[in-house]
Amino acid sequence: MTETTFVEAIAKTLAIAMREDERVIVLGEDVAEGGPYLATAGLSEEFGRERVRNTPISEGAVCGVAIGAAQSGYKPVVEIMFIDFITLALDQLVNQAAKAHFMSGGQLSMPLVLRTQGGAGQRNGAQHSQSLEAWLTHVPGLKVVMPSNAADAAGLLQAAISDPNPVVFVENKSLYFRREDLPDPPPPVPIGQAHTLRPGKDVTIIALSRMVGDALEAADRLASDGGIEAEVIDPRTLVPLDLDTLAQSVKRTGRAVIAHEAVNAGGFGAELAAQLQAAAFDYLEAPIQRVGAPFTPVPVSPPLEDAYRPGAREIEAAVRVALEWGEYDAEPWEHGSIATSRTTP
Amino acid sequence: MDKDVAQALLRTMWRIRLFEERVGQLKRSLQVHGLIHLSIGGEGVATAVCGQLRDDDAVYSGHRAHGHAIAKGAPIDRMMAELMGRESGICHGLGGSMHLVDIEHGFMGATGVVGGNLPLALGTALTQHLNGTDQVTVVFFGDGAVQAGHFSESVNLAALWKLPVIFVCENNGMAEFTSREEHSTIERVSDVVAPYGFERTTVNGSDVPAVYDAFEQFLTKARSGAGPYLLECVTYRRRGHYEGDPEKYRDPVAEQEWAERDPLARMRARAIDEAWIDEASIEAIERDAAAEIEEAVRFARDSPFPDPQTTAALVYAQ
Numbered sequence: 001m002t003e004t005t006f007v008e009a010i011a012k013t014l015a016i017a018m019r020e021d022e023r024v025i026v027l028g029e030d031v032a033e034g035g036p037y038l039a040t041a042g043l044s045e046e047f048g049r050e051r052v053r054n055t056p057i058s059e060g061a062v063c064g065v066a067i068g069a070a071q072s073g074y075k076p077v078v079e080i081m082f083i084d085f086i087t088l089a090l091d092q093l094v095n096q097a098a099k100a101h102f103m104s105g106g107q108l109s110m111p112l113v114l115r116t117q118g119g120a121g122q123r124n125g126a127q128h129s130q131s132l133e134a135w136l137t138h139v140p141g142l143k144v145v146m147p148s149n150a151a152d153a154a155g156l157l158q159a160a161i162s163d164p165n166p167v168v169f170v171e172n173k174s175l176y177f178r179r180e181d182l183p184d185p186p187p188p189v190p191i192g193q194a195h196t197l198r199p200g201k202d203v204t205i206i207a208l209s210r211m212v213g214d215a216l217e218a219a220d221r222l223a224s225d226g227g228i229e230a231e232v233i234d235p236r237t238l239v240p241l242d243l244d245t246l247a248q249s250v251k252r253t254g255r256a257v258i259a260h261e262a263v264n265a266g267g268f269g270a271e272l273a274a275q276l277q278a279a280a281f282d283y284l285e286a287p288i289q290r291v292g293a294p295f296t297p298v299p300v301s302p303p304l305e306d307a308y309r310p311g312a313r314e315i316e317a318a319v320r321v322a323l324e325w326g327e328y329d330a331e332p333w334e335h336g337s338i339a340t341s342r343t344t345p
Numbered sequence: 346m347d348k349d350v351a352q353a354l355l356r357t358m359w360r361i362r363l364f365e366e367r368v369g370q371l372k373r374s375l376q377v378h379g380l381i382h383l384s385i386g387g388e389g390v391a392t393a394v395c396g397q398l399r400d401d402d403a404v405y406s407g408h409r410a411h412g413h414a415i416a417k418g419a420p421i422d423r424m425m426a427e428l429m430g431r432e433s434g435i436c437h438g439l440g441g442s443m444h445l446v447d448i449e450h451g452f453m454g455a456t457g458v459v460g461g462n463l464p465l466a467l468g469t470a471l472t473q474h475l476n477g478t479d480q481v482t483v484v485f486f487g488d489g490a491v492q493a494g495h496f497s498e499s500v501n502l503a504a505l506w507k508l509p510v511i512f513v514c515e516n517n518g519m520a521e522f523t524s525r526e527e528h529s530t531i532e533r534v535s536d537v538v539a540p541y542g543f544e545r546t547t548v549n550g551s552d553v554p555a556v557y558d559a560f561e562q563f564l565t566k567a568r569s570g571a572g573p574y575l576l577e578c579v580t581y582r583r584r585g586h587y588e589g590d591p592e593k594y595r596d597p598v599a600e601q602e603w604a605e606r607d608p609l610a611r612m613r614a615r616a617i618d619e620a621w622i623d624e625a626s627i628e629a630i631e632r633d634a635a636a637e638i639e640e641a642v643r644f645a646r647d648s649p650f651p652d653p654q655t656t657a658a659l660v661y662a663q
Binding site for chain 2: 025051055056058060061063064066067068069070071072076091095099100101103104107109141143164165
């Protein structure tokens with residue numbers, strides 16, 4: 001074990017991959033300078049600026065270049081500095097990368113990794129703080145991974161680089177600089193495998209990315225403050241989804257809370273809830289609760305952003321709603337919940 | 346021009362012309378599927394450019410791609426089967442007219458998103474550059490793509506990184522239904538890229554030997570790793586934007602004018618004049634091409650439609 005951070009784990013994993021395989025190249029704005037969060041620090045010094053290529057601010061073309069290189073035998077890792085700017089690369093990602101293998105009848109493969117990061121909390125405002133991963137999960141042909149800690153980031157990045165399909169690797173800027181222990185070398189983590197971080201019998205909390213830490217915090221509080229045993233699961237991969245692990249847990253606990261930082265409306269939590277209710281309807285003791293951001297852009301002003309950003313407190317409240325469901329002699333629509341009240345567009 | 350080269354060009358142009366005329370017919374009887382964009386009038390560019398490339402050179406194309414694919418070596422029977430949605434199609438019926446791919450012959454792909462192929466070509470050229478080979482990448486696009494953001498981004502990046510890519514613009518003066526002057530104040534695409542400082546030229550795309558010579562000059566330099574280059578070929582789109590286009594936006598061209606612009610008729614006459622070929626040999630080329638197309642239609646009709654299970658199986662590579 002060595003102490004490290006999420007971004008150090010990313011940089012280290014990229015370096016290992018580049019050492020092992022000359023076809024791995026890194027492209028993106030400022031990547032040869034290490035990038036604003038140092039996720040590519042040291043790479044250009046070790047591998048040169050031919051394999052670690054700074055690009056102009058041309059997200060569409062840069063994503064396209066990575067796609068062209070991937071279908072020509074290379075393994076590019078392209079960085080879109082903020083997920084907010086993925087809008088500019090979506091044509092290439094959605095219309096070219098996701099469909100190349102399919103449309104060519106299997107002739108082309110697309111060993112492409114697109115790294116990007118989202119999330120609020122740094123007062124960056126509405127164009128540098130979003131969580132847009134749900135858009136990507138809507139596109140057949142893309143894989144979407146969202147690690148919540150340094151070890152998973154290192155392991156999933158290895159798997160993503162080895163994968164013959166386009167993998168969008170969504171990081172969260174709030175996770176970047178926490179100190180964490182990392183096995184040396186970090187073992188690979190298979191894409192499509194959820195991780196149960198805490199066992200529990202009363203309720204299942206399914207949390208994504210930064211919200212995993214918040215879910216564990218909420219679970220600690222629920223345990224010490226009333227003896228509620230929450231199971232916390234991190235899907236780690238959104239596409240393909242490890243529905244079995246999630247559904248088995250929900251069948252045992254009968255209650256589920258889904259937590260992500262993205263806006264609730266149209267968020268990946270909606271898809272999770274739909275798949276879980278189809279898989280475990282007869283076992284559910286309460287409606288599946290969702291915790292996410294309200295239907296507004298991300299504000300800058302600190303108290304407003306803090307209020308906007310869902311966290312452990314909201315997860316804890318949603319768990320209590322799920323647990324209390326049916327205790328009162330009232331019609332279901334009179335219960336309300338923090339999740340639904342925050343969702344309404 | 347070398348006789349063998351001239352004859353090979355004529356053979357390819359006939360194969361494209363007859364393939365596309367047949368596809369137009371089959372579209373009217375709904376035997377080929379989807380949006381069909383024919384390149385009749387532009388065969389000379391595809392032929393003169395791809396005729397000088399090797400299988401290990403890469404070509405990207407757009408929505409009007411049949412000619413480029415055939416000229417690059419894609420088998421006509423499997424192309425016909427693809428357009429007819431059959432299992433034996435070159436992409437097993439999953440690509441269709443706008444998304445042809447034949448990696449065996451370096452035809453890396455057509456795209457239905459105008460301009461979307463430009464950065465992909467740069468990516469392949471980047472791998473050629475990194476590998477240090479003499480391979481080159483050619484990307485075909487129309488004048489309509491020049492106004493897309495991808496064009497500016499890609500031209501800048503190709504110039505910045507000096508990639509061995511040759512941009513071949515088929516400027517037919519029409520972006521879908523609209524003439525070029527309604528889309529841009531710059532008439533010549535070669536002028537659009539002037540500030541980047543790389544070599545560029547404009548030729549008459551109906552003059553096949555002229556296209557051949559201009560492309561050959563760029564190709565020789567690109568083989569040594571230099572680039573990028575832009576070859577603008579002024580062509581004529583004989584058909585509508587797509588098959589079935591009512592073409593209310595333009596007047597029919599007089600047959601005389603078409604005869605002057607038709608790259609195939611011009612090349613045929615030139616080849617006889619220059620004694621590159623005799624009349625009997627040209628007729629043999631036409632007959633052979635026609636027979637090949639009919640055989641391709643038979644092959645496609647005899648092929649089954651794909652098993653629906655292939656759809657789910659090909660979403661992800663294993």
